[in-house]
Amino acid sequence: MMKYTLFVGCNIPARIQQYELAARSVVDKLGIKLVENQEFKCCGYPMQTSDNKTFLLMAARNLALAEKEGLDMMVLCKCCFGSLKKAAHQIQQDPELQEEINRFLAEEGLKYSGATEIKHFLSILYHDVGISVIKEKISTPFTELNIATHYGCHALRPSDVTQFDDPVQPSIFDDLVKVTGAKSVDWALQLECCGAPLMGVNDTLSMDLAEKKLVDCSRAGADYVCVGCPYCQMQFDRVQNMMVSERELTDEIPSIVYPQLLGLAMGIPEQSLGLGMNMLDITTLESFIKMETEIDSE
Amino acid sequence: MYYKFMVYMALSVFAVGLIYTVFNWFRFSIGINVKDVSPWGRITAAVRGISSLFNKEKLSILGRVFVQDILLQKHIKKQDKLRWIMHMLIFSAFMFLLIFHALDKIIVTPLHDRFYLMMNPWLIIAGLIVLAGLSISLYRRYILKVPRLKTSGMDLYTIIILVIIILSGLFMEITKLSSYEYYQKIWWVHISVCLFGLAYLPFSKMFHMITTPLSLLCNAVMDENSDPANIATRQVMELDACTHCNTCNQHCSVAVAYDNLGNDNILPAERMSFLKEYVANKKISAKKLRSIQQGIYLCTNCDRCTVVCPAGINLRELWFSAREELIQRKQPVDLMMTPFSYFRGLNHQRIDKEKYDLPLENVLNVLTADCDLSAKTLDAPIVLNQEANEFRQAMGISERTDTFSYCFSCENCSTVCPVVINYADPQQSLDLLPHQIIRSVALGLKDLATGSKMLWNCLTCYQCQEHCPQGVKVTDIFNKLKTVSIEDHK
Numbered sequence: 001m002m003k004y005t006l007f008v009g010c011n012i013p014a015r016i017q018q019y020e021l022a023a024r025s026v027v028d029k030l031g032i033k034l035v036e037n038q039e040f041k042c043c044g045y046p047m048q049t050s051d052n053k054t055f056l057l058m059a060a061r062n063l064a065l066a067e068k069e070g071l072d073m074m075v076l077c078k079c080c081f082g083s084l085k086k087a088a089h090q091i092q093q094d095p096e097l098q099e100e101i102n103r104f105l106a107e108e109g110l111k112y113s114g115a116t117e118i119k120h121f122l123s124i125l126y127h128d129v130g131i132s133v134i135k136e137k138i139s140t141p142f143t144e145l146n147i148a149t150h151y152g153c154h155a156l157r158p159s160d161v162t163q164f165d166d167p168v169q170p171s172i173f174d175d176l177v178k179v180t181g182a183k184s185v186d187w188a189l190q191l192e193c194c195g196a197p198l199m200g201v202n203d204t205l206s207m208d209l210a211e212k213k214l215v216d217c218s219r220a221g222a223d224y225v226c227v228g229c230p231y232c233q234m235q236f237d238r239v240q241n242m243m244v245s246e247r248e249l250t251d252e253i254p255s256i257v258y259p260q261l262l263g264l265a266m267g268i269p270e271q272s273l274g275l276g277m278n279m280l281d282i283t284t285l286e287s288f289i290k291m292e293t294e295i296d297s298e
Numbered sequence: 299m300y301y302k303f304m305v306y307m308a309l310s311v312f313a314v315g316l317i318y319t320v321f322n323w324f325r326f327s328i329g330i331n332v333k334d335v336s337p338w339g340r341i342t343a344a345v346r347g348i349s350s351l352f353n354k355e356k357l358s359i360l361g362r363v364f365v366q367d368i369l370l371q372k373h374i375k376k377q378d379k380l381r382w383i384m385h386m387l388i389f390s391a392f393m394f395l396l397i398f399h400a401l402d403k404i405i406v407t408p409l410h411d412r413f414y415l416m417m418n419p420w421l422i423i424a425g426l427i428v429l430a431g432l433s434i435s436l437y438r439r440y441i442l443k444v445p446r447l448k449t450s451g452m453d454l455y456t457i458i459i460l461v462i463i464i465l466s467g468l469f470m471e472i473t474k475l476s477s478y479e480y481y482q483k484i485w486w487v488h489i490s491v492c493l494f495g496l497a498y499l500p501f502s503k504m505f506h507m508i509t510t511p512l513s514l515l516c517n518a519v520m521d522e523n524s525d526p527a528n529i530a531t532r533q534v535m536e537l538d539a540c541t542h543c544n545t546c547n548q549h550c551s552v553a554v555a556y557d558n559l560g561n562d563n564i565l566p567a568e569r570m571s572f573l574k575e576y577v578a579n580k581k582i583s584a585k586k587l588r589s590i591q592q593g594i595y596l597c598t599n600c601d602r603c604t605v606v607c608p609a610g611i612n613l614r615e616l617w618f619s620a621r622e623e624l625i626q627r628k629q630p631v632d633l634m635m636t637p638f639s640y641f642r643g644l645n646h647q648r649i650d651k652e653k654y655d656l657p658l659e660n661v662l663n664v665l666t667a668d669c670d671l672s673a674k675t676l677d678a679p680i681v682l683n684q685e686a687n688e689f690r691q692a693m694g695i696s697e698r699t700d701t702f703s704y705c706f707s708c709e710n711c712s713t714v715c716p717v718v719i720n721y722a723d724p725q726q727s728l729d730l731l732p733h734q735i736i737r738s739v740a741l742g743l744k745d746l747a748t749g750s751k752m753l754w755n756c757l758t759c760y761q762c763q764e765h766c767p768q769g770v771k772v773t774d775i776f777n778k779l780k781t782v783s784i785e786d787h788k
Binding site: 009010011013014015041042045046047048049050051052053054057058061079090093094097104107108153154156157158159167168192193195196197198199200201202203205206208209212231234238239242246 | 445550551552553554555557558559598599600601602632633634635636637638639640641642643644646647658696697716717720754755757758759760761763764771773774777778780781784785
């Protein structure tokens with residue numbers, strides 16, 4: 001049985017609980033066991049541009065905790081994922097730094113050696129579980145549903161550090177969407193940033209970037225954007241909702257976190273996926289399933 | 299006679315203190331969104347709020363909170379069993395002593411005039427139970443050394459005064475049977491300390507006997523749509539409801555930053571101590587302001603403190619109010635240019651636009667002040683001096699930030715940058731383009747390298763770094779430049 005320690009970070013429990021809820025429901029159905037660790041704290045991501053040392057300590061402490069449990073990490077947030085990967089990479093390149101970090105961690109009886117693998121939720125589904133196993137669990141596939149996959153910067157790049165997928169032509173997320181019966185549309189700005197890192201710093205720029213992406217995927221014929229990161233989800237859900245009033249955005253296109261999409265196709269009930277917790281309405285997604293069952297019964 | 303005088307003195311100090319403290323709840327406020335409502339307006343708002351509670355739904359909520367959170371303290375039990383046992387021992391036995399001993403003339407004697415005779419052994423047992431609770435508290439603070447459990451003067455005062463009250467009380471009960479002379483002496487000690495404790499109660503941590511239940515009840519029936527005047531009052535009251543129990547410190551997501559940086563104000567419970575003083579006197583030194591600004595901004599808004607607070611304090615909203623007020627000060631907050639601003643951005647509709655933009659403009663102006671492009675003309679030669687050399691070397695080799703020297707100015711980084719693409723005239727809007735920043739580093743031009751708007755508007759999306767044919771770690775270099783600049787502006 002596959003077993004991981006779940007790293008949810010700061011944003012998900014506070015603002016995107018549906019991501020964790022849906023991920024747990026899906027993972028449970030796939031027979032993966034998740035271990036809780038209440039001791040995990042911030043991954044260090046927001047500290048990266050102001051204080052490298054503190055950033056590394058924040059990340060390393062989490063990695064050391066997972067190491068103590070002897071488990072690999074399942075990370076839901078792509079910024080947490082990127083930040084933990086980055087810190088591990090930097091520490092492993094520099095033995096002196098590692099020693100310094102370990103002196104700090106020793107005060108809590110922790111040690112970082114790099115034994116824990118940091119894995120994003122989507123990577124686990126794709127590589128550890130496998131598309132064929134997921135396919136067997138699909139009971140209510142979608143039809144005629146067009147999805148725009150948004151990969152998320154901090155998982156994809158820098159690719160030599162994150163090793164998530166091909167940074168120029170990634171495919172794992174598209175394959176994961178296709179297995180649900182949905183179509184993954186081609187869109188030009190797929191690999192661009194959602195704008196979230198500048199939210200609060202330069203809101204206009206942050207929203208400009210989100211708006212461009214939304215317009216682009218809407219033109220490509222997508223019914224929904226699909227993401228695997230709380231920051232991207234917030235940008236396309238809560239911030240898009242703000243944009244509707246602030247920018248008179250007309251091409252509204254709701255966003256869904258991947259486990260919600262997969263969960264529906266697996267026949268998991270709506271409440272266990274938190275569909276109602278999104279700001280923009282995504283409950284219409286179920287109509288794409290109904291059509292299928294209607295076709296079956298005819 | 300003398301005794302009576304002391305009792306009335308203590309009671310009147312207590313009453314005046316109580317009125318003063320409670321009036322302060324209506325007089326002070328934190329945050330920029332509080333409209334200027336007079337204390338009287340706030341009091342009438344509170345009365346209106348309370349009178350709206352008399353319906354079945356609200357009363358059943360209050361009843362549930364009273365039993366579960368105030369009497370049984372389930373909140374604390376969930377967090378830490380040992381602490382719950384400690385608090386229940388002190389709470390239950392102290393309440394017992396208060397009712398059956400301190401107030402015996404009022405409560406016990408009317409029941410039966412000889413009742414107090416059989417009380418003696420029970421009083422001793424109750425005293426011993428309080429002492430056991432206090433021992434656990436000392437054990438936690440000084441032997442177990444619970445992480446980030448800080449002991450302030452107020453915590454120590456509370457423990458000491460309780461120890462003296464109980465010990466003198468125990469000796470009193472024991473000497474009662476042996477020596478009348480000693481008994482009388484100890485009686486005076488016991489009474490004096492008890493009365494002192496009573497008089498000082500509204501100003502001490504012990505006041506949480508009143509404020510913590512009040513906070514739990516308020517937060518159970520209030521939300522963000524409640525009357526802003528009442529929210530303002532509640533937030534000041536919540537400062538008195540904090541018992542400095544440190545639950546939030548232990549759960550704080552950025553506690554590791556405190557461990558490394560040592561700024562007390564990063565920890566929520568310590569911020570509460572600061573705010574308690576600040577709300578009454580808003581004049582603070584530049585140094586203190588810097589420390590609290592960093593402390594309160596270094597927060598991921600993960601809500602954990604709010605979820606775990608045994609006093610039910612809505613810390614999330616309290617930070618929101620306090621943060622807005624503190625960053626409006628002239629002193630710029632460097633951390634505003636980092637993802638710590640995310641939560642503020644998400645909530646920008648809750649803040650007046652002018653007040654929202656002002657602190658951001660302030661900090662950007664300071665960080666970009668040195669970037670003077672007009673001084674760099676073709677006639678002005680670039681000076682490659684020691685300073686430039688030092689800057690280049692300070693870029694270091696960590697994360698290969700020394701790769702700037704590989705750049706041959708192909709401008710790929712600037713071509714793929716989504717920020718550059720977003721502007722019609724990027725040079726005008728951003729001062730420099732990414733490749734120009736890299737060239738500035740190579741030339742040792744620190745003022746340009748760390749001061750362009752481009753740098754502070756970098757998304758860290760890593761497109762530039764991914765697409766560099768020379769393997770220049772562009773984004774990592776940018777991150778490093780930001781940390782250098784923020785360090786310089788400290």
